[in-house]
Amino acid sequence: MLPRAASSTLLLAAATLWQGLGPIPRDTLPAELALAPPLGFPDALVAPAGNEFTAERTALGRALFFDPLLSRDHTVACASCHQPEHGMADPRARSLGVDGKPSRRNAPTLFNRGHASAQMWDGAAESLEEQALMPLENPDEMALPVDEALARLRTGPRYAQRFEAAYGGLSRDTLAKALAQFVRRLQLGDSPVDRFRAGDVSGLSAQERTGMWLFESRAGCWRCHFGPNFSDERFHATGIGARDGVPEPGRAAITGDPADRGRFKTASLRGLAFTAPYMHDGSLATLEEVVDFYARGGNPLASADPNLQAFDASPDDRAALVALLKALSRR
Helix, strand or coil, rough: CCCHHHHHHHEEEEEEEHCCCCCCCCCCCCCCCCCCCCCCCCCCCCCCCCCCHHHHHHHHHHHHCCCHHCCCCCCCCHHHEEEHEEEEHHCCCCCEEEHHEECCCCCCCCCCCCCCCCCCCCCCCCCHHHHHHHHHHHHCCCCHHHHHHHHHHHHHEEEEEHHHHHHHHCCCCHHHHHHHHHHHCCCCCCHHHHHHHHHCHHCCCCCHHHHHHHHCCCHHHHHHHCCCCCCCCEEEEECCEEECCCCCCCCHHHHHHHHHEEEEEECCCCHHHCCECCCCCCCCCCHHHHHHHHHHCCCCCCCCCCCCCCCCCCCHHHHHHHHHHHCCCCC
């Protein structure tokens, strides 16, 4: 018979595996996060007033990001849903929060959020500071009231002293700032596509160059996926998530405008090779499925975005588009 302590440990491990939570992902990001923009991004990161970049603040946010202390039952960290090994996204269609509760939407990548405007699939947050604490208080995610999170952080010197040094104290505002500063520093660029556009024509294969030509012409991908982040940062209805022709609330839940029903933010195309499954509900498992979806013009929806147009694509054309998308993930 196992000792009681060992038995309890096994029971806890079994419960965690049953919930599908698993261990907190390791921090495998580079030790130093560059401030300079990678190739493909013309502008440097800009920190908002009051959250200027410092090494202490970034390190503090990074420690918090990987710490399950910020979840109600100490089983979930920010990194549980935004995993370094999966492009700061989640390999599950829906992430699992405390008690194994599934989230409402697929966890998007956090790379290059500092170069973006609206945050979250429906644009619920206008800044990373505003977004940072939403998962903590969400009952389907970390389920921890911020006041309780602050109380935990104050109980020992591990974080209290670091907040004092970084921000002059611990508060709801500085907790949000620390997490936001770390996320703002996550950048991904300098892909073969960026080098090709900068003049290194040897960076892309013939198939990938065909994919770029299709992307920028007949396939029409450029209509929504443009700019350094390959996203217009706007909201479009594609029919994903609609049931019997009725779309989800989407952006309308934030704006109250019925015209925004079913609209979700255009995802960045960077790092896609690591961030499957795709779309706001994780309903498309592979990049091949994503290309097929857009080639047929999306799902039937009366209010579909006019930019969403079917296009003729042979098997070779589709393979070329997938190859281009994967090239945006290579270094």
